Amino acid sequence: MLNEEDRRITGTFSVNGRSRSWSFSPEATLLHVLRDHGHTEVKNGCEEGECGACLVLLDGKPVPSCQVFAATARDREITTVRALGTIHAPHPIQEAFVEVGAVQCGFCTPGIVLATAALLRENPNPSDEDIIHALDGQKCRCTGYVKIIEAVRLAARRGRHE
Amino acid sequence: MSEFQVVGHSVTKYDALALATGEARFTDDFPHEGFLELALLWSSHAHAEIVSLDTSEAEGVPGVVAIFSAANVPRVLYTSAGQGAPEPSPYDMVLFDTTVRHVGDRVALVAAESLAAAREAVGKIRVEWKPLPPLFDAEAARDEGAPKLHGGDHHAPLPVPYDPGHNLAASVSFDFGDREGAFDRATRVEEHEYRVQYASHCALEPHAALASFDERGRLVLVSSTQVPFHARRITARVLQIPTGMVRVIKPRIGGGFGGKQEVLIEPLVALAAWRTKRPCRLVLSREEVFVSGRTRHPVRLRLRTGADPRGNLTALDLDALMGAGAYGPHALTVLSMVGGKTLPLFNKIPAMRFQGNSVYTNLPVGGAYRGYGATQGFFALNQQIDMHAREAGEDVISWIKRQTIRAGETSPVFKALGEGKEGVDQIVRSCALEACLDRGAEAIGWKEKRGRRLCPTPDTVRGVGVAVAMQGSAIPSIDLASVSLKMNEDGSFNLLAGAADLGTGADTALGQIVAEVLTVPTEKIVVLSGDTDVTPFDVGAYASSTTYLSGKAAEKAARDVASQILAVGARMLEVPREELTLAAGRVCHAPSGRSVSLEEVACDALYARDQHQIQASASHVAPESPPPFLAQFAEVEVDRRTGHLRVIKFVSAVDCGQPIHPALAEGQVEGAALNGIGYALWEEYRFDGQGRLTNPNFWDYKIPGVRDLPEMVTILVPSSEPSGPFGAKSVSEIGINGPGPAIANAFFDATGVRLFDQPFTPEKVLRALREAGGS
Numbered sequence: 001m002l003n004e005e006d007r008r009i010t011g012t013f014s015v016n017g018r019s020r021s022w023s024f025s026p027e028a029t030l031l032h033v034l035r036d037h038g039h040t041e042v043k044n045g046c047e048e049g050e051c052g053a054c055l056v057l058l059d060g061k062p063v064p065s066c067q068v069f070a071a072t073a074r075d076r077e078i079t080t081v082r083a084l085g086t087i088h089a090p091h092p093i094q095e096a097f098v099e100v101g102a103v104q105c106g107f108c109t110p111g112i113v114l115a116t117a118a119l120l121r122e123n124p125n126p127s128d129e130d131i132i133h134a135l136d137g138q139k140c141r142c143t144g145y146v147k148i149i150e151a152v153r154l155a156a157r158r159g160r161h162e
Numbered sequence: 163m164s165e166f167q168v169v170g171h172s173v174t175k176y177d178a179l180a181l182a183t184g185e186a187r188f189t190d191d192f193p194h195e196g197f198l199e200l201a202l203l204w205s206s207h208a209h210a211e212i213v214s215l216d217t218s219e220a221e222g223v224p225g226v227v228a229i230f231s232a233a234n235v236p237r238v239l240y241t242s243a244g245q246g247a248p249e250p251s252p253y254d255m256v257l258f259d260t261t262v263r264h265v266g267d268r269v270a271l272v273a274a275e276s277l278a279a280a281r282e283a284v285g286k287i288r289v290e291w292k293p294l295p296p297l298f299d300a301e302a303a304r305d306e307g308a309p310k311l312h313g314g315d316h317h318a319p320l321p322v323p324y325d326p327g328h329n330l331a332a333s334v335s336f337d338f339g340d341r342e343g344a345f346d347r348a349t350r351v352e353e354h355e356y357r358v359q360y361a362s363h364c365a366l367e368p369h370a371a372l373a374s375f376d377e378r379g380r381l382v383l384v385s386s387t388q389v390p391f392h393a394r395r396i397t398a399r400v401l402q403i404p405t406g407m408v409r410v411i412k413p414r415i416g417g418g419f420g421g422k423q424e425v426l427i428e429p430l431v432a433l434a435a436w437r438t439k440r441p442c443r444l445v446l447s448r449e450e451v452f453v454s455g456r457t458r459h460p461v462r463l464r465l466r467t468g469a470d471p472r473g474n475l476t477a478l479d480l481d482a483l484m485g486a487g488a489y490g491p492h493a494l495t496v497l498s499m500v501g502g503k504t505l506p507l508f509n510k511i512p513a514m515r516f517q518g519n520s521v522y523t524n525l526p527v528g529g530a531y532r533g534y535g536a537t538q539g540f541f542a543l544n545q546q547i548d549m550h551a552r553e554a555g556e557d558v559i560s561w562i563k564r565q566t567i568r569a570g571e572t573s574p575v576f577k578a579l580g581e582g583k584e585g586v587d588q589i590v591r592s593c594a595l596e597a598c599l600d601r602g603a604e605a606i607g608w609k610e611k612r613g614r615r616l617c618p619t620p621d622t623v624r625g626v627g628v629a630v631a632m633q634g635s636a637i638p639s640i641d642l643a644s645v646s647l648k649m650n651e652d653g654s655f656n657l658l659a660g661a662a663d664l665g666t667g668a669d670t671a672l673g674q675i676v677a678e679v680l681t682v683p684t685e686k687i688v689v690l691s692g693d694t695d696v697t698p699f700d701v702g703a704y705a706s707s708t709t710y711l712s713g714k715a716a717e718k719a720a721r722d723v724a725s726q727i728l729a730v731g732a733r734m735l736e737v738p739r740e741e742l743t744l745a746a747g748r749v750c751h752a753p754s755g756r757s758v759s760l761e762e763v764a765c766d767a768l769y770a771r772d773q774h775q776i777q778a779s780a781s782h783v784a785p786e787s788p789p790p791f792l793a794q795f796a797e798v799e800v801d802r803r804t805g806h807l808r809v810i811k812f813v814s815a816v817d818c819g820q821p822i823h824p825a826l827a828e829g830q831v832e833g834a835a836l837n838g839i840g841y842a843l844w845e846e847y848r849f850d851g852q853g854r855l856t857n858p859n860f861w862d863y864k865i866p867g868v869r870d871l872p873e874m875v876t877i878l879v880p881s882s883e884p885s886g887p888f889g890a891k892s893v894s895e896i897g898i899n900g901p902g903p904a905i906a907n908a909f910f911d912a913t914g915v916r917l918f919d920q921p922f923t924p925e926k927v928l929r930a931l932r933e934a935g936g937s
Binding site for chain 2: 040043044084094095098113146
């Protein structure tokens with residue numbers, strides 16, 4: 001049997017606009033490869049594709065990265081929440097979450113912020129049902145979602161008036 | 163509007179932006195290159211002896227560095243409950259035992275160069291088991307012939323009831339008044355049995371811990387804990403090393419809800435690191451959290467109540483049987499609070515008895531869970547008062563107002579039930595329950611909807627129900643919080659707090675309290691919390707304590723610093739100190755109109771005359787535990803064909819004293835309410851005949867998603883608690899106590915049928931409707 005090092009494969013990924021070349025084991029998920037290479041903004045909540053904490057955009061589409069083999073994400077565009085903003089230059093969606101008090105423990109927040117970004121890019125004027133549909137895969141145990149929905153509404157409103 | 167400048171305003175939560183950008187670090191986000199990876203072998207048996215454990219094949223897996231089990235780990239009895247010392251929980255566990263007591267009990271720990279190697283080695287450990295008869299039924303636990311789980315040297319470190327010979331992890335009772343006489347004279351007696359179930363906290367961040375060494379060879383733990391100081395003490399004790407050799411750092415925590423008030427995995431990473439002299443990492447999988455983490459204790463409640471012709475309760479008898487699971491962390495204290503945090507609310511009842519037993523079973527281990535027994539107790543109490551009010555022909559809201567505690571009153575229960583010792587006598591000094599009831603009723607549309615049985619379709623019917631609750635604010639005369647505070651050249655301040663912000667925003671609330679005293683914006687307060695090397699002691703985040711208790715310590719330290727600032731200002735302005743006040747970040751002399759800035763004061767003290775650091779530390783222990791109060795209202799719709807019970811609207815009206823940060827306080831209530839709705843409707847542990855959990859994942863154990871959110875209204879009803887910082891009481895737990903009974907009462911309002919057994923799944927709802935006939 002081959003040892004772990006010999007079994008590793010390599011791949012090139014475009015992560016937040018930067019080309020990255022990484023080696024990883026064939027069964028590694030995108031979640032683990034991203035986290036192993038410093039992308040700790042992608043959180044691991046369940047590894048079952050159910051909580052949404054590990055959400056990334058793959059070619060612009062939201063996917064739970066724990067359900068994607070890294071091998072299948074080679075040569076594709078991966079966007080994490082880090083691409084949106086930083087504490088020095090936050091994205092308006094991030095500002096809206098902070099402003100209305102939608103961030104409690106914050107473990108789910110990067111995934112929910114990304115899901116919101118994907119929604120508002122497709123649909124700048126979402127109805128409440130659109131918001132619920134977009135956040136359906138994102139779990140939060142702290143907030144009861146009330147202020148999260150409020151934050152998405154606020155971000156949408158501001159986006160339209162920009 | 164708030165009468166304060168900073169308190170009562172929803173200022174920016176300190177860590178919110180870094181969390182929203184993903185830059186804030188949780189435990190597993192800290193670098194761990196070169197760490198050994200740990201994996202556990204869990205018991206697949208509910209009750210068995212380990213006859214032999216063969217690790218030879220596992221040790222041959224390339225990359226395996228060490229394997230720990232009962233064979234090579236000293237046997238130190240302890241409890242994993244993160245409580246003060248000595249703990250009111252029995253010492254009934256060791257790190258690795260030769261008997262396993264539930265599926266998911268620890269058998270062995272592997273440390274390896276990679277997680278893959280560690281897991282492969284776990285699979286190659288050969289165990290020869292001798293199965294023992296399992297005990298799954300709490301009702302049978304005290305029978306003479308029942309399998310015994312504990313004994314030998316297992317003991318309670320405090321003088322509390324502990325009887326492993328009868329599988330009793332704890333028991334509690336109190337009794338006052340002429341109960342049987344009162345029942346004899348009662349015109350109506352209700353007696354019912356209720357059941358509340360096992361549940362998981364489901365904090366999105368699983369338990370994680372890293373162990374490494376500092377340059378003196380001390381152990382440094384980074385851990386997702388609510389109790390850094392208890393984790394330090396218990397870990398050091400279990401490893402038999404001095405407390406000073408351990409540092410625990412609490413980084414950002416991804417929710418806890420009581421699940422991380424448990425010293426679960428810190429001793430494991432510490433053991434592996436200490437023995438291998440290598441840094442080690444352990445992160446539990448979601449399934450491991452479900453089976454090996456702590457849970458909501460299931461309770462069977464028998465409640466008997468008697469009333470006079472007006473419907474006033476004259477006698478109450480509550481018997482609680484709690485399933486502690488395989489070990490007893492919090493078995494006594496949660497049990498006590500089934501009565502202790504519920505019965506004082508009904509302080510007009512002249513005769514009362516509460517008896518509780520907490521029994522071992524070969525099932526998952528109970529622990530602290532938001533609500534802490536009150537959730538279980540209020541499930542029964544709120545349904546029974548709904549019955550009595552209906553029988554008396556009175557609206558339940560006016561009934562509750564007449565029969566519940568008010569400001570200026572007390573209850574004998576406060577003294578009767580403490581946490582491991584006698585409780586404390588206290589007079590409730592703030593209570594806005596009446597206003598909570600009125601404002602909540604208005605928001606739900608009580609008058610328009612109660613008893614109307616509106617039918618939006620031929621198969622569906624609606625109803626509304628109410629539940630009331632209280633909690634506490636810290637454990638009186640037991641919990642200690644402390645902080646230190648120092649002033650910098652620019653008029654900013656460092657607050658070092660032992661408290662553990664687990665995602666609630668506690669750091670921000672403490673910063674607000676200090677900022678209010680010092681008349682500066684919260685940006686001027688730099689808060690660092692929960693690092694045992696850096697901050698003073700605090701028991702940690704549990705028992706709804708941080709805002710009330712740590713907040714008071716912060717207020718005391720800030721007042722001390724303020725007085726030192728005025729002393730320096732008096733010297734600088736050459737005026738008597740009594741003529742000076744702090745306002746808008748300046749020391750002001752009103753008679754002359756002169757002032758100096760905080761920057762000038764700090765620089766004068768640090769560099770000019772009578773040089774000293776303006777600084778203070780303060781501790782706080784509260785002699786009382788002022789309860790927050792709340793009324794929660796549910797409007798439900800029942801599909802009589804399918805048994806589907808849906809919450810349409812949910813209103814929480816809460817008296818938490820002066821809210822320090824209204825948006826965060828609302829967030830606590832909203833999160834607790836939705837957690838409670840999930841618990842009422844579907845969250846439960848399901849076991850097979852061998853005691854295995856059949857739904858240990860988020861697909862089969864659903865937590866509420868955004869689609870499950872009813873129309874949610876949260877009202878903070880103003881009051882002011884004299885003993886709290888700026889009038890504050892607690893708010894973090896209480897909101898989970900009402901959803902179950904409010905929904906059950908709403909279901910009765912819609913159908914005339916009672917639901918005694920949570921969760922209210924469609925199967926149970928249909929069965930209840932059919933058994934009642936009709937519908």
